[in-house]
Amino acid sequence: MALGFWQRALAAGVVLAVLCGCLSVFVILRRLAFIGVGISHSAFGGVALGFLLGIDPLWTGIVFSAGVALAIEWAQQRGHIEEDAAIGIFFAAAMALGVLFLHLSGTYNVDVFGFLFGNILAIGERQVVQIVVVAVGVLAVVGIFFKEYVFISFDEEMAWVSGLPVNFLRALFLVLLSLAVIVAIYLVGIILVSALLVIPGATARNLAGHLRPMLLVSLGSAVGATLVGLFASAWLDWPSGATIVVLLSLLFFLSTLWSRAK
Amino acid sequence: MTAAPAVELRGVWVIYHQRPVLEDIDLVIPPGRYVGIIGPNGAGKSTLLKVVLGLIPPARGVVRVFGEPPARLRRSGQLLGYLPQKLMSQPQFPVTVLEVVLMGRYGRIGLGRWPGPGDREAALAKLRRLRIEHLADRPIGALSGGELQRVFIARALVVEPRLLVMDEPTISLDACAQDDLFEMLHDLKEELDLTVLVVSHDIGAVARHVEEVVCLNRRLYVHEPPPIGRLALERTFGCSVEYLFHGEIPHRVVRRDE
Ligand SMILES: Nc1ncnc2c1ncn2[C@@H]1O[C@H](COP(=O)(O)OP(=O)(O)OP(=O)(O)O)[C@@H](O)[C@H]1O
Ligand SMILES: [Mg+2]
Numbered sequence: 355m356a357l358g359f360w361q362r363a364l365a366a367g368v369v370l371a372v373l374c375g376c377l378s379v380f381v382i383l384r385r386l387a388f389i390g391v392g393i394s395h396s397a398f399g400g401v402a403l404g405f406l407l408g409i410d411p412l413w414t415g416i417v418f419s420a421g422v423a424l425a426i427e428w429a430q431q432r433g434h435i436e437e438d439a440a441i442g443i444f445f446a447a448a449m450a451l452g453v454l455f456l457h458l459s460g461t462y463n464v465d466v467f468g469f470l471f472g473n474i475l476a477i478g479e480r481q482v483v484q485i486v487v488v489a490v491g492v493l494a495v496v497g498i499f500f501k502e503y504v505f506i507s508f509d510e511e512m513a514w515v516s517g518l519p520v521n522f523l524r525a526l527f528l529v530l531l532s533l534a535v536i537v538a539i540y541l542v543g544i545i546l547v548s549a550l551l552v553i554p555g556a557t558a559r560n561l562a563g564h565l566r567p568m569l570l571v572s573l574g575s576a577v578g579a580t581l582v583g584l585f586a587s588a589w590l591d592w593p594s595g596a597t598i599v600v601l602l603s604l605l606f607f608l609s610t611l612w613s614r615a616k
Numbered sequence: 617m618t619a620a621p622a623v624e625l626r627g628v629w630v631i632y633h634q635r636p637v638l639e640d641i642d643l644v645i646p647p648g649r650y651v652g653i654i655g656p657n658g659a660g661k662s663t664l665l666k667v668v669l670g671l672i673p674p675a676r677g678v679v680r681v682f683g684e685p686p687a688r689l690r691r692s693g694q695l696l697g698y699l700p701q702k703l704m705s706q707p708q709f710p711v712t713v714l715e716v717v718l719m720g721r722y723g724r725i726g727l728g729r730w731p732g733p734g735d736r737e738a739a740l741a742k743l744r745r746l747r748i749e750h751l752a753d754r755p756i757g758a759l760s761g762g763e764l765q766r767v768f769i770a771r772a773l774v775v776e777p778r779l780l781v782m783d784e785p786t787i788s789l790d791a792c793a794q795d796d797l798f799e800m801l802h803d804l805k806e807e808l809d810l811t812v813l814v815v816s817h818d819i820g821a822v823a824r825h826v827e828e829v830v831c832l833n834r835r836l837y838v839h840e841p842p843p844i845g846r847l848a849l850e851r852t853f854g855c856s857v858e859y860l861f862h863g864e865i866p867h868r869v870v871r872r873d874e
Contacts, residue, residue: 357841381708383706383710423763425679437619498728499727499728501722501725501729501730501731502722502728504711505719505722507709508702508706508709508711508719509705510717511671511698511700512698512771513719513721513722514670514671514690515669515670515671515690515696515698516690516695516719516722516723516775517690517691517693517695517723518722518723518727518850519727548741562710563710563755563757564712564755565711565713568710580687
């Protein structure tokens, strides 16, 4: 079964929208928006390392951003440094390393622009498979620990007292987030990927008062913006990643107006 | 073999930014006791409870709950019920009252499994007992202060703990509910052989209902039975306190040693 580039883009886009739409709810509830930005930007270092070493940037990207995310968590848990400062420092350092790696690899001809801003129309079968495998795996883990993640988001102290492995679950979530970030880079790129992890959940928070509808709205807005964005960008010949993010932002502003008006 | 004390603190210090908040606390509470903790604002009462729960590791000293360090205890399925002083960090969190109370069951249910009908029944029973059954499907963000307090009390009880730790449980309850609560804790304690640790500023209620009073002001100072008198309270609080007479309650005074 061979898919055309357009079917591949649509399939990958929808799968990624579902993945990010789901994680986004927890990013908003657990106030992880800024760490999402940190993880996605540090992915640049990992991707560039892949070019330097001649390895699939997917793997180096995942290891690198998960490592940075866990380092931020560790630095902040130990109380050596405030979380926002830790994120700011780590992601700047990771991006700077990325530039050095690219320089050392001497491959300025690689599609850096594609990695920064996404190029879903260029992905191959292999990437589609990677995206589907990662999405199914991440969503399965979130599904298994759904009740625990809601509990931790609501009241971490009580979750700890109840015997939940809070530190393990926190670290696991950062790894899941890193996985999602790396595959979502295919769709909207490193610079914009945090939008996919933050905006759908924020929109849903505006519109829904309960968790289930919130999940549905988040998924719906992510999938809707992705589909409309892909078609519109093809029609207008605009960059697809940016079009999707603009649509997501538009939905967010509309939802804010709507919730104010209520 | 004698049963391990429910709570055992030996030489416990807690220090924030070079400033001691708890100094050299020794406290032993046998199982099945109903203990009230009183003391002025900033005395370290909430900190003491968090040390017992294992949420704050002490700078120095030994903490044992039922003979085990709290961090080990919490993983051994020996569940603790806890009512925090500060109830919610996110006032508009998108869950219902019943779902919040059900969270108290999660430690029993175990990782990756869903609450069953038995858990729902237990949660509803606690809501009924606190007279807020009609609020079960309300969003948690749409409650009055006292209603919210009852929801979190219900969550602490639905755990069916061996040790129940409550930080100012009566804080926004109306007069009837306050008395009800102290009575309910007493009944529960009798029924379930529960150890109860309650922090409260309502010295009158504490004196009427509990079996033992711990007065805390940063430092521990234990002395023998005579009932809490004006002097002991004044020393704990550092100001004159309404005189209370409440019979022969054995108590300890934990106070600042100037
Ligand atoms: N996270 C913290 N960092 C620094 N100091 C703290 C922290 N938490 C509490 N303190 C300080 O520790 C002391 C004891 O606080 P604690 O909350 O235990 O008091 P409390 O007896 O419960 O008072 P209240 O009656 O007001 O609830 C206070 O002086 C407080 O300022
Ligand atoms: Mg307190």
